[in-house]
Structure formats: C-alpha cells, structure tokens
Amino acid sequence: MSLNFSSNFNKWTRDLLHVLYPQTCLICKYEYNQSKLAICPICSSELAYTNYEDYPEETNLDKLFWGRVNLEGTYALLRFKQEGSTQKILHELKYRSNPEVGIHFGKEIGSKLKNMTKFSDVDALIPVPLHPKKEFIRGYNQAEVICKGIAESSGKTLRKDLLKRISFTESQTKKGKTSRWENMQNRFKIQGIKSTGLKHLLVVDDVVTTGSTLETCVRILREEFPEAKISIAVLAVAE
Template identity: 35%
Template sequence: MIKKYWKDFLSLLYPELCYNCDVALVEGEDKVCLRCYRDFPLSNYHQSEPNPLVQIAAGNEKVKGGYCYMKFNKHGVAQKLLHEVKYKGNSAIGVLLGEWFGKYLEKELTTLELDGIIPVPLHKTKRRKRGYNQSEIIAKGIQNVTGLKILNEALIRTKNASTQTKKGKVERWQNVDSLYKVVDKESIERKKVLLIDDVITTGATISMAAEVLAESGVNEIYFACIASGK
C-alpha cells in the first residue's frame, strides 16, 4: 500500500507522458495514451487485394502473405515510437509494439499455424553499437502473445552496408547472397515462417532476406512489419 502511494506521489511530480501527444498518462496506460492508441493508423494490408507487401516480393512464390501494423506517416505515431526503439535504446517500447501487433494479428497468426518468427538480422557491428536488433525485440513481443518460437540463429547478415535501394530490381537480386546467409538450414527447411522487420519502405531488405530463405528450403514466408508507407 505504501509503495502504491509513493508511486502515485512520484507520478504527480514526474508524470509519464504519452510518446505521441505528450499528455500525462493515467493508470492503465502504457507509453501512449488511450486516445492515441485508439487512433493508430492501422494498415489492414492483409485484408487488401492485392496485398502491397506481397507485391514487393513479386517473383518469390514462397511469399504467401504480408502483415503491417500501422501506416507510416512522417512525424506520425509509428515514426515516433520506432525512433525511440532504434535510436534511443528504448527496447521496452519495441517489446510493447510487438505485443500490440501480436494481439492485432492473433487470430490470423493462429490460423496460419506458423513454425516460427525470423527477425531480419542486423550485421554484428551495428547490433553491437545499438545493443540489440530492433526486429528481434519486436519479435519477442509477438512471442509473448502468440508463443511462436523465434529462430534467431537461422539467418545472419554478412555485410555491414546500407541496402542498395537505388539499384534496379534485377541488380538487387544478383547481390542478395552478399547480404544474407542461412546458417541453420535444418531449422527452416519445409517450415512456415513470419519474417519480420521494423519498417518496410522500398522492400529491398526484407525481399533479399526472403529470397535467401526461399532458396534454402522454407515452404512459406509471411512478411510482417510495424510500419510501412506502401
């Protein structure tokens, strides 16, 4: 009881603010206020035909579906929250985003009967600098809701270079093996996996990773991201 009173007293002096609108949070709210949460710009891409996330992987027949939590808008809530995760070391928000995403997709993911989640990997140098892979943190949140296994060791990034998004599509495919490599083929052969990244913009990064997985024997691949401007 004393602990609760002390916590309430501190919240009066140092209120926790919504990361989107800066309004003081009340009991029961976490990171964003209820109003902002209700106004999330949900994408519902998985209900669209054609699915814009599947279209970015045209030519890869193993990509069967795509799921995006929010539409990406400049200075919008998705950008603000992901900025906290990627550049301010706020991994707790990453986990929470994954949990919200997992609840948003819980019915769909259960129906798919997936074998696991593969976070799009960071190069070890970038991971060391950031302290974690943001896609893996988000995957942990999804796991908390769904119980899906995270296949962290299946795929690695072999080069610490920016995605070559200015190159043509054919040229990007020709360079796919130089960016990603499957190191545990047995863990993914004949499996159905959710390949997750934090943001999908051009789609080059996740498409390259999907191509390597397809060549290594994965049966079905489903894209997932917290935000996309597609």
C-alpha cells in the same frame, strides 16, 4: 499496519519518481503515467492501423513484392507517414532504447495473425538480423523484440539462430530503391546447423519501404528451405 505502511510507502515512492522523472505519451509528449508503455488514450485511438486483417483482396504490401519473391502472405500493423504517429513509435523503438515498444506492438501483431488462416501454420519467427556492432550500440535488435511480442501472443517459435548479418551497412533511410538493393547484396547468410522440418517461415522487421532488405532475406532463406512457405510481417509499411 505493516501492510498499509508498505502500500503507502510504495505509492509515495511512485509519486516521487513521477515528480522527478515524469512519464509522457511517446507520441504527443503530454504527461501520462498510466502504463509501462506510455501512449495516451487519444493517441491510441488515432494510431494509423492498416487493418490488413480485414482485406479480402491483395494489399499494397502484397503488391510490393509481386515479381520479386514468392510469398505466402504479408502483414503490416501500422501505416508509416513522415511526421506521423507511426514515425514517432519507430523512433522510440530504434533510437530511444525502448524495446517495450516492440514487444507491445509485436503482441498486437501476434493477436492479429492468430485469426488469419494464411499464417496459421507458421512454425518459425525469423527476425531480420542486425550486424553485431549495430546491435551492441543499440542494445537490442528491434526486429527481435517485435518477434518476442509476436511469440508471446501467438505461441509461435522465435528462431534467431537461422539468419545472420555478416557485414555492417550504412543507414538505408536516404537511399533510393536501386541503391538499397545494391547495399543489401551479400549482407546475410544462413548460420548454424541446417534445420529441417520447418514448413512456414515468417520473416519479421520493423518497417518496410522499398522491401530490399526483406527481399534479400527471403531469397537467402529460399535457398536453404526450398520447400517451405515464406511470409513477412512488419510493424509498419510506408504507403
């Protein structure tokens, strides 16, 4: 009897909470209460996946960095378009205090990378760092929670101790390519004791548009790890 009562009580509690605080799909905003990360089946089926894992040739993300930095590989899970589903996902992750979004899609990225030969020997996941002030305001670093998801599904090691952001920058959203590049100079540095033995570094961020932030991070890591391979992975790419 006690087990049945406990089960019924838990169900009543969940139902009451749902009435008071209804959960909605984070994309279409219709009521949906089937998972911790609420994306309804219809919106899930319409997500703008890049399918880069199936590309036999270079992707647009590969080409974005041609002539800028030498990369072993690049990967993006979703395509970004204004007012599209990916923008809503990124907004939820960055501005609505929902790190579960990053972990969820990080797991998807990790699952994809496990089956891609060029990422098989990655031995360090490096999130693009936020300035401590911005991370305090947001409550977390969105690139780091994506890394946590990748680490969970791929078994790779998260190394947030290698790269540090040393100055606070204003939003890059409305800046052009040149302005973004200038805005990122001298913003990062290697921190802590020199690490040795790392052979393939994967730099992770939430979204790439012009690539200025990632390019800066790769250049700094290249100075510290001249013999290592460096790749990048992002949740979304603007195409």
